[in-house]
Amino acid sequence: MTSQDNTITPIRVASLASQVHDALAEMLLSGALRPDDRISMRDLAERLGVSVMPVRDAVARLVAQQALVVLPNRAVAVPLLTRGQFRDLTEVRVHNETHAAALAARRATQAQVAALRRADLAFEQALAAADAKPAVKANKDLHFVLYEAAGSPVLVEVIGALWLKAGPIINLDLEQDTRRRRTAVSRGWHARLLQAVEARDAQAAADAVEADIRSASEFILSRDILPA
Amino acid sequence: MTSQDNTITPIRVASLASQVHDALAEMLLSGALRPDDRISMRDLAERLGVSVMPVRDAVARLVAQQALVVLPNRAVAVPLLTRGQFRDLTEVRVHNETHAAALAARRATQAQVAALRRADLAFEQALAAADAKPAVKANKDLHFVLYEAAGSPVLVEVIGALWLKAGPIINLDLEQDTRRRRTAVSRGWHARLLQAVEARDAQAAADAVEADIRSASEFILSRDILPA
DNA sequence: TGCCGTGATCTGAGATCACAGTTGCAGCCG
DNA sequence: CGGCTGCAACTGTGATCTCAGATCACGGCA
Numbered sequence: 001m002t003s004q005d006n007t008i009t010p011i012r013v014a015s016l017a018s019q020v021h022d023a024l025a026e027m028l029l030s031g032a033l034r035p036d037d038r039i040s041m042r043d044l045a046e047r048l049g050v051s052v053m054p055v056r057d058a059v060a061r062l063v064a065q066q067a068l069v070v071l072p073n074r075a076v077a078v079p080l081l082t083r084g085q086f087r088d089l090t091e092v093r094v095h096n097e098t099h100a101a102a103l104a105a106r107r108a109t110q111a112q113v114a115a116l117r118r119a120d121l122a123f124e125q126a127l128a129a130a131d132a133k134p135a136v137k138a139n140k141d142l143h144f145v146l147y148e149a150a151g152s153p154v155l156v157e158v159i160g161a162l163w164l165k166a167g168p169i170i171n172l173d174l175e176q177d178t179r180r181r182r183t184a185v186s187r188g189w190h191a192r193l194l195q196a197v198e199a200r201d202a203q204a205a206a207d208a209v210e211a212d213i214r215s216a217s218e219f220i221l222s223r224d225i226l227p228a
Numbered sequence: 229m230t231s232q233d234n235t236i237t238p239i240r241v242a243s244l245a246s247q248v249h250d251a252l253a254e255m256l257l258s259g260a261l262r263p264d265d266r267i268s269m270r271d272l273a274e275r276l277g278v279s280v281m282p283v284r285d286a287v288a289r290l291v292a293q294q295a296l297v298v299l300p301n302r303a304v305a306v307p308l309l310t311r312g313q314f315r316d317l318t319e320v321r322v323h324n325e326t327h328a329a330a331l332a333a334r335r336a337t338q339a340q341v342a343a344l345r346r347a348d349l350a351f352e353q354a355l356a357a358a359d360a361k362p363a364v365k366a367n368k369d370l371h372f373v374l375y376e377a378a379g380s381p382v383l384v385e386v387i388g389a390l391w392l393k394a395g396p397i398i399n400l401d402l403e404q405d406t407r408r409r410r411t412a413v414s415r416g417w418h419a420r421l422l423q424a425v426e427a428r429d430a431q432a433a434a435d436a437v438e439a440d441i442r443s444a445s446e447f448i449l450s451r452d453i454l455p456a
Numbered sequence: 457t458g459c460c461g462t463g464a465t466c467t468g469a470g471a472t473c474a475c476a477g478t479t480g481c482a483g484c485c486g
Numbered sequence: 487c488g489g490c491t492g493c494a495a496c497t498g499t500g501a502t503c504t505c506a507g508a509t510c511a512c513g514g515c516a
Contacts (some may be wrong), residue, residue, distance in 0.1 A: 066385055301508060
């Protein structure tokens with residue numbers, strides 16, 4: 001074994017705090033955590049089989065990302081947005097995600113275009129499942145394959161934080177059927193998006209993403225579930 | 229004293245962690261912390277006169293905001309961006325800050341326009357100080373008066389995180405004179421920005437902010453201080 | 457002189473504890 | 487029956503400790 005041996009990969013072990021953060025992020029994105037849910041750090045630590053420390057770190061991260069809030073009584077909760085706040089969030093998402101889509105249409109490598117096709121196929125397959133969770137996850141995967149193709153890591157971070165904030169609202173605990181039908185509405189926009197990226201049409205890609213986001217947002221706002 | 233008494237303000241005590249976070253954020257924005265600086269949590273705790281716990285919480289927040297990074301050897305450091313990464317950061321800043329400026333030009337109340345004038349005056353006065361720090365702070369104050377006038381709290385949070393990331397680079401420990409001259413270049417753009425907001429000219433406001441950001445960014449990139 | 461090994465020190469991560477604030481519930485009184 | 491009070495339990499925050507990994511300095515050997 002010499003220093004030229006490239007078969008050894010550096011070992012990086014994710015800290016417990018990072019793992020807790022990922023688990024919580026997943027719960028936010030999937031709608032398992034809902035607006036106004038309280039999070040007890042001791043309870044979560046017990047359920048995850050760790051001490052409170054890594055949970056504290058993870059919660060602190062998510063508070064910084066605005067995905068969780070500290071209430072005046074010190075409780076940690078999932079933010080409950082008003083309709084106006086949700087609109088604001090939607091507008092900032094549209095502004096950044098359309099930009100990422102346009103950049104991706106111009107910059108995506110062939111490998112990234114292929115990955116986007118695979119993600120679209122996975123999304124179609126996930127829609128066939130009785131449970132809505134696979135479709136929610138496949139939708140997120142598809143979006144982030146796209147945004148990473150934008151070649152702007154800072155932009156992807158910004159968008160990631162926005163998704164953490166939007167996840168609990170968009171995936172409010174609808175009936176499974178409504179949820180799946182709701183997610184399926186994205187099919188058409190995804191198809192247009194894929195065509196746009198293949199055609200290197202930045203404007204069309206941005207328009208498809210905008211329509212996708214607004215469609216989901218209007219559905220939420222039409223149902224009178226957020227406070228005024 | 230009845231429940232109609234509006235003279236009583238709820239008491240909110242900032243947690244030690246929040247105070248440490250604010251102190252660190254100020255150090256990042258002012259350039260007191262520089263790219264690649266290591267942050268020892270025990271050292272910082274001792275200097276701030278608190279235990280390590282609130283420092284850990286604060287650091288976790290800043291790591292989530294991408295303003296600090298955890299290195300492979302577990303050290304916590306201020307990110308050292310490559311030139312490409314700094315360009316990426318600049319582009320995302322331009323994209324979001326011009327949008328905020330345009331919204332502000334359309335939406336600012338008269339009180340907010342007056343606050344912007346006062347911030348501009350404060351900036352001019354700060355330029356007269358021998359120390360560059362007041363000017364750096366006044367510049368930041370002016371920008372955030374503007375962005376808050378956009379009426380999009382989500383956008384202000386996005387921009388705030390970007391500024392935490394950009395602060396150490398833009399305010400690299402130049403000589404005081406170079407620093408002050410550098411900051412003074414913004415005067416012209418600030419004047420145009422103020423005119424644009426007063427005239428409700430969204431495009432001119434966005435252009436002034438873009439020019440301001442790009443001017444500072446090109447200065448940094450022209451000095452060969454970031455790794456390729 | 458350069459490299460390697462060893463020991464000391466420093467460091468972040470995780471665990472545990474204490475404290476003070478908050479909440480919920482039961483009981484009592486008007 | 488409603489409101490108030492008291493108490494127990496829960497909670498986040500901060501303090502302290504331990505552990506394991508990382509780094510640095512020094513000494514010995516080739």
